[in-house]
Amino acid sequence: MRVTIKDVANKAQVSPSTVSRVIAGNGRIGKDTILRVRQVLDELGYHPHHAAQGLAKRTTCTLGIILPRTPDDVFSNFFFPELIRGISTRASRSGFDILMATGSLAQEERESLTRMVRGGRVDGVVLLSSRLEDPLIRLLEEEQFPYVLIGRNDYSASTLSVDTDNIRAAYELTQHLIAQGNQRIGFVAGPANMIVNRDRLEGYRKAMEEAGYPVQNEWIIDGELLQQSGFRAISMLMELEDRPTALVVIDDGVCFGVLRGLGELGYHVPQDISLAAFNNIALSELSTPSLTSIDIGTYQLGYTAAHQLLLLLAGEEKAKSRFIIPHRLVVRESSLRK
Template identity: 40%
Template sequence: MATIKEIAKEANVSPSTVSRVLAGSSKISPETTKRVLEAIKKLGYVPNANAKGLVVKKSFTVGVFVPREPENAFLNSFFDQVITSICALVNSFEYDILLAISNPEKERELLKRLVESKKVDGFVLLSSREKDPAIEYLKSIDFKFVVIGRPSGFENSVNWVDNDNVKAGFEATEYLIKLGHRKIAFMGGPSDLVVTSDRFSGYKRALEKYGIQPKSSYIKFANYYRKSYRESAYEILNQEDRPTAIVCMDDLIAVEVFKVAESLNLKVGKDLSVISFNNSNVSEICQPPLTTVDINILHLGRLAAEVLMMDLSESTKTYRRIIVPHQIVERSSCSKVQVL
């Protein structure tokens, strides 16, 4: 008896399109539907009743979950880029995307509603936190998902894609140390984000390696608001013994550091060195252009989507952990310490 793959080859479509036609999906064009039905008739395909029942239960939709207040969800261009790459890969499998954005305190409720309504077949979670409620919930009901970020406490029992952020934080800090800096600050996002804690760990390891004592007034963690970033930057730069360099959690924080530095008559790239993460579009148009760690955002999104699509198509469970390489992109926001 013919298989769905053979039907797909005969009709010159993907197997998922054949499955959608068998499920009676209205999203497939009449022309494509006709071609698939003709291939079914030609090859004498007889759908298995049980298999068809399973197909009907599929939504052919992937949920992309952003645990942020809606008004702040896209302040950081990381999310624009990673969602773009996820969409491109998922769409190539003829799946749709459902974007789910929720205040952190309501995320479990939102995920539960989407799962129980069968609106999505799986999720891509765009961040991870310590004791992450989204990971804990989806794991508890054995629902398919992948995390962009290290899933703290679930590293060996969850699909995830990430950079080695401890190493990246170490290398960014070491880069400044090798330029002669000893007074190096760290500005992070929310402290419960795993990416924040990992990059901060790398920062501390670099200081320790080179015998530099961390200074508590040089270390700040802020929430998702730009105002919070500016306030933290001001507290760091307005102290009498100010740092000569700052490791910023991401490019958005670095932009706010640039603004505060200017207000204090400090010239970035001369009076203050700044290194950041993400290599977003803004890093090239900053004045001066921003030295940043390229974490290969598009690659992160594509790989996460690939892992989820593989998981959705396999009957046996194989957990995948993928580490995406990073590299420092040198621009003009960092300079050597001037020896008087």
Template identity: 55%
Template structure:
């Protein structure tokens, strides 16, 4: 016999409307009541009919995760796997599913958004990257469709977003190298159209200027977030007549490529080159040598992005539009 919402209400000693509010994570339901009702639901084997619920509430209980480039390229980087884990963990607590979509080119992005929005396939969208003059942010903002940005928008500073203070994080990483006695410090950046690349480069330059050190353009290389990018960067830097003695690297996976390139060229870390990178993904501790990295709390970024978007969809979000997640330096043998 099928267990109904009335059966759950009777067993929990509450009204059917209270059970409905628990299922939809209504903010006015106390934690104790919610836990009791969910326990009864588990004991009775009750599962909400989300399809029927969606017809009544006109919601899909699905969040869209918008991947701005081919997914196979993104998931070469451990950052995204950990980030998605945070998104999924929080979404599942509120009964939301995740729909991921990717675009092979920028020209297809608005069409992909339209498929999600006009088809009413999702209630809100999470944008994984922030770019300068981003047409996706502009379009979603104009359509007033619920979305959250990982990063920040220069054109729309008040859109819902979750980010680190990337300028300060890069400043701190560079100052660590300066305090270790380095005066010749290079910077391996990401693509220049990404705001994250811009902010981390800005923090590096601020630290260098404050210390009175020269910023050399031939020691700054802009690449994609790929291991091969670090490998190529080493071929360029180590062929110079005057080379840096330390590098601030925009992403751990790029740092792995740098390690490989230095090893093949016969150089040692940190004796010949010191490295500090970003993200503190799991493999940084296992590399040889272990890499110093800026921990940006990847999981927390994803978790908060999911949480803040869900609260916005439900009309219960009362925080600031921009949430900043703290960072910390994790120092290992590469510096």
């Protein structure tokens, strides 16, 4: 026999409406009550009847995720699976499923998002990154469709977003390399139109300027968020006559490509060149040498983004539109000069 909300309410000694609010992720309930209801939900093995809920509320109980680039590219970068894990964990706790879509070209991305929104497939959308004058944000604003952005945008100040202070994080990472005695510091960047890339470049430039050290244009190499981009970048940088002694790298995965390229060219880290990157994925501690990285709280970024979107869907008023997840510098072997 199927367990009902009334069964859960009776055992938890609360009203059926309270059980419904716990399932929906409504935050205006006491913590003790939430814990008691969730325990009973687990004990009785209750599962929301999404089809019935959808008919009654005209909802799908599904959140959409728009992946940047192709699935192969996304899942070869360890940052995105951890981000999605945070989103899906929070969504499932409120009985929501996840629908992911992508496109290898900008037009394909827009078409995927349009099908999600106009086809009534999802109740809200999570964007995993933003670009300058992002057409996906423009579409969602035009459709007045609920969404949350992981990152920062230049389109609307009212956009609900969850982000890292990337300017500050890059500033601190560059300062760390400067403190190790480096004056010639390069930057292995991501796509030039990504706002996170621009913010991290700004933080890097600010630290270099404050220290009185020049930033050479040839020390900044644009690329993609892929290992092969790091490999190509280091091949170009090490051919320079006046090459940098340290590098800030846009992403840990890209930095693994840098490490591989340096190894093949016969250079050693950090003896010949120091490295520091962003995201602090699990493999950063296990690489040889272990990688200095900024931990941006990737899982928490995804979890918080889903939480804020669910509150928006539940009709909760926003206390603020932008949420900043704290970051921390994790210093390891790759940046420490002997």
